[in-house]
Amino acid sequence: MRQVLSYGFIALLLTTICGVECYAAKAPKTPPDPKLMAIKLISVLPIVDSRAGEKASVNLEKVQEFVMSALKRKRFNTSAETTMGPVGQVVEEDLQGAKPDFVKKLGPAESRWVMAICLGDVTSKLTYGSTGNAELTGYLFDKESGELIWKAKGAGQAGQGGLLGMAMKGAMKTAALQAAGYNLVVSLPTLPKPGK
Numbered sequence: 001m002r003q004v005l006s007y008g009f010i011a012l013l014l015t016t017i018c019g020v021e022c023y024a025a026k027a028p029k030t031p032p033d034p035k036l037m038a039i040k041l042i043s044v045l046p047i048v049d050s051r052a053g054e055k056a057s058v059n060l061e062k063v064q065e066f067v068m069s070a071l072k073r074k075r076f077n078t079s080a081e082t083t084m085g086p087v088g089q090v091v092e093e094d095l096q097g098a099k100p101d102f103v104k105k106l107g108p109a110e111s112r113w114v115m116a117i118c119l120g121d122v123t124s125k126l127t128y129g130s131t132g133n134a135e136l137t138g139y140l141f142d143k144e145s146g147e148l149i150w151k152a153k154g155a156g157q158a159g160q161g162g163l164l165g166m167a168m169k170g171a172m173k174t175a176a177l178q179a180a181g182y183n184l185v186v187s188l189p190t191l192p193k194p195g196k
Contacts, residue, residue, distance in 0.1 A: 035142065035149050036189055041077045042140070043111040044068050045084055050092040050118040050137075058122055062174070066181035067117055067138070073182075075191035081107050081114075092118045095139045100146025107143070115140045117184070120153075122173055131159040132172030134180040154184025 044067060047060040061080075068078045084090050086105040094102065095116050107114040120135040133156070140150040156179025158172045 033149070033189075037191065039076060039113050039191075041079060041111070041113065042071060043079050043081050043107045043114045044071070045081050045107055045114055045116045048090055048092055048095070048116060048118045050120050051122070056122065056173070058119065058173070058177070060119070063117070063119060063136070063177050063181065066178045067115075067136070067184060070182045070185045071115075071188075073190075074185060074188050075193070076188070079111075081111075083107075084116075085109075090116070092137070098139075098141065098148060103141045103146040103148075104143050106141060112143050113140065114143060122177060130172045131157070132174075132176035133157050134173070134176040136177075136180045136184045138184045150188065152184055152187050154180045154182070154186070156180030156183055 044064055047063045049055065049058070049060065064080055068080060071078050085107045087094070087102060090106075095118065098106075103114075106116065116139045118137045118139075120137055122134040123132065135156075136154045138150075138152050138154070139148060141147065142149050156176040158175035158179060
């Protein structure tokens with residue numbers, strides 16, 4: 001009798017789990033924000049180095065390229081900017097609580113959509129191999145309304161074991177930054193192909 005009850009309980013449990021999984025698979029996806037879907041061109045501002053203390057050298061222009069490449073995979077048109085615009089020097093705290101007046105001065109005057117990227121951390125370590133870690137935070141602003149419409153964090157890791165990994169220590173930092181750039185924009189919708 002106990003065995004029959006045990007098998008009956010297991011069958012009921014499996015049926016419930018399968019039913020929940022099937023319902024979750026059929027749940028409708030939330031449509032993307034229409035504001036994000038309407039973006040024509042994102043002006044990617046120079047990278048803000050938000051690291052504290054002693055800073056390892058990083059090619060910030062390369063980080064900007066990594067983020068732009070990830071945005072292009074999502075079919076966003078981008079332009080690389082060389083200045084922050086009339087606001088001058090920017091720190092991450094300025095972006096976190098940005099007021100509309102500040103936002104409207106970010107980047108070129110003719111740009112509507114501007115993205116500011118902050119480098120929070122990047123490290124590489126040598127063991128029997130090497131590893132790299134990086135963290136980026138991104139802010140996408142609509143200069144017309146002066147509001148923040150998207151914010152995300154992206155972390156990246158890279159590693160290679162053994163003697164080959166030890167020889168590639170310098171490349172681990174770059175690989176981690178590239179992965180962080182990709183992971184940063186993963187929450188943005190992919191735009192439809194032109195003509196669709």
